[in-house]
Amino acid sequence: MSDNELVNQQFPVKVEQPGGSGNIFARVFDELTAFCRSRSLFILHYCTGCGAIELPPAMTSRFDMERLGISPMVSPRQADILLITGYVSVKTLKRVILTYEQMGSPKYVIGICSCTVNGGMYWQSYATAKKLNDYMPVDLYIAGCMPRPEAVITGLRQLMENIRRGEANGWQDYYQRYDHYLGHQQRLFGETWQTPTDVIAEAKHYGLFSNETLGEHTKLLQQHQKPLEALEMRLGLDSKDKVEP
Amino acid sequence: MSETHLPVERLSIILGEFKDVRVRKRGDRRTRVDVEPDALPALLELLKGRSGFVHLSAISCVDWPDDDQFELVYHLWSYELQLLVSVHTRIARDPGVYVSVYDIYHPAGFFERDIHEMYGVFFEGAPDMEKFILTEWDGPPPMRKEFDSEAWVNDHFDWQNYRPDWLIELEQQGGGIVIPPDEQRFSRRGMQEPDDES
Ligand code: SF4
Numbered sequence: 001m002s003d004n005e006l007v008n009q010q011f012p013v014k015v016e017q018p019g020g021s022g023n024i025f026a027r028v029f030d031e032l033t034a035f036c037r038s039r040s041l042f043i044l045h046y047c048t049g050c051g052a053i054e055l056p057p058a059m060t061s062r063f064d065m066e067r068l069g070i071s072p073m074v075s076p077r078q079a080d081i082l083l084i085t086g087y088v089s090v091k092t093l094k095r096v097i098l099t100y101e102q103m104g105s106p107k108y109v110i111g112i113c114s115c116t117v118n119g120g121m122y123w124q125s126y127a128t129a130k131k132l133n134d135y136m137p138v139d140l141y142i143a144g145c146m147p148r149p150e151a152v153i154t155g156l157r158q159l160m161e162n163i164r165r166g167e168a169n170g171w172q173d174y175y176q177r178y179d180h181y182l183g184h185q186q187r188l189f190g191e192t193w194q195t196p197t198d199v200i201a202e203a204k205h206y207g208l209f210s211n212e213t214l215g216e217h218t219k220l221l222q223q224h225q226k227p228l229e230a231l232e233m234r235l236g237l238d239s240k241d242k243v244e245p
Numbered sequence: 246m247s248e249t250h251l252p253v254e255r256l257s258i259i260l261g262e263f264k265d266v267r268v269r270k271r272g273d274r275r276t277r278v279d280v281e282p283d284a285l286p287a288l289l290e291l292l293k294g295r296s297g298f299v300h301l302s303a304i305s306c307v308d309w310p311d312d313d314q315f316e317l318v319y320h321l322w323s324y325e326l327q328l329l330v331s332v333h334t335r336i337a338r339d340p341g342v343y344v345s346v347y348d349i350y351h352p353a354g355f356f357e358r359d360i361h362e363m364y365g366v367f368f369e370g371a372p373d374m375e376k377f378i379l380t381e382w383d384g385p386p387p388m389r390k391e392f393d394s395e396a397w398v399n400d401h402f403d404w405q406n407y408r409p410d411w412l413i414e415l416e417q418q419g420g421g422i423v424i425p426p427d428e429q430r431f432s433r434r435g436m437q438e439p440d441d442e443s
Contacts, residue, residue, distance in 0.1 A: 075312045090381065091380070091381050117405060119402070123398070124395050126384065126387050126392075126394045126398060126401075127387075129402060130398075130402065130405060131402070131403055134403060156312060184403075188401065188402075232294065240256045
């Protein structure tokens with residue numbers, strides 16, 4: 001095999017099926033990967049609201065989440081868990097969805113705070129989205145206003161356990177029922193809503209394409225979708241704000 | 246005491262130059278001044294120039310739909326007198342146009358822009374009346390009293406399902422939520438107000 005062929009080869013992504021049948025020795029490796037995956041997680045914290053303040057103590061010496069194998073990460077590309085800590089306004093929600101779609105799979109979402117569950121004390125606010133799981137799959141909610149670091153740690157441990165058992169499959173749901181999520185997003189953001197990520201192509205890539213991936217909402221999306229264009233590179237100031245000596 | 250006495254007198258001399266000014270002392274360091282809208286910019290100019298109220302800490306807006314008016318409140322602070330003067334004025338709600346005080350106090354630019362998007366008051370002469378915080382908002386100005394945010398919420402968002410199937414099973418076994426969601430509804434709209442007898 002030449003080098004070129006190697007590069008062009010796609011790496012197959014293994015989708016665990018809990019309780020799957022077949023060769024028991026194959027399951028050993030699945031379980032091993034799931035175990036390893038659950039023990040090394042990077043979290044990206046999208047700190048939208050007040051609840052974020054419980055994360056520093058959860059991360060640092062007293063509760064020390066790194067001893068669980070979880071550590072913070074600054075970029076969505078490297079992160080496994082997206083923590084959404086608090087109310088999501090409509091404006092923020094767009095950014096949250098963008099961030100989520102940029103994360104590589106498998107990816108997990110934790111909604112921290114009551115506000116992500118039902119709008120919390122902003123239930124009557126015109127700007128705050130209630131029910132985060134309408135817009136993106138949420139693997140776990142940690143309720144509370146705000147949840148204590150102990151609760152955060154407990155939630156993370158629960159997520160680790162779910163990953164180990166192959167039950168944290170929200171990300172697959174996003175590909176499989178993309179039309180459902182997109183519909184909710186369009187309801188809030190208008191029908192011209194789009195992100196640069198081609199979720200449908202990704203769904204095919206991961207082999208998670210199902211008959212609910214496409215639907216009326218994705219049709220609407222395809223009407224409006226503009227292909228991604230490279231940003232123009234420019235050096236120096238625009239002529240209008242050029243400073244005359 | 247005598248140090249602060251003089252400038253305070255200066256303040257009352259300035260305020261005395263205006264007719265139709267109502268001054269009420271609200272505390273040791275707070276004074277409320279009510280003034281007609283056309284006299285307000287001149288008053289601010291004098292307060293800033295002659296008695297050192299150089300800091301405009303905020304402009305707030307109050308909606309009085311029953312009077313068909315907006316009340317604008319200019320909060321001025323003097324470092325010299327250590328005194329907060331709030332200058333109140335009322336403008337007509339319709340068309341809701343007033344002059345900008347940007348040329349007197351530059352921070353006013355931000356406050357006016359904010360009031361413009363939250364209440365729809367237009368400030369003539371302001372450098373920028375573009376959207377500020379609500380950049381992706383296309384509804385009516387949300388802080389106006391007639392904006393029914395609950396109705397808005399009800400038609401734009403869905404509520405969490407408080408009775409998922411697994412909970413119904415629990416309820417049949419005698420557990421679950423004690424007060425059913427439709428009774429503990431946040432909204433008291435359409436419900437009878439309890440009598441105030443106690
Ligand atoms: S649940 Fe409470 S602490 Fe959390 S974001 Fe909402 S208001 Fe803030």
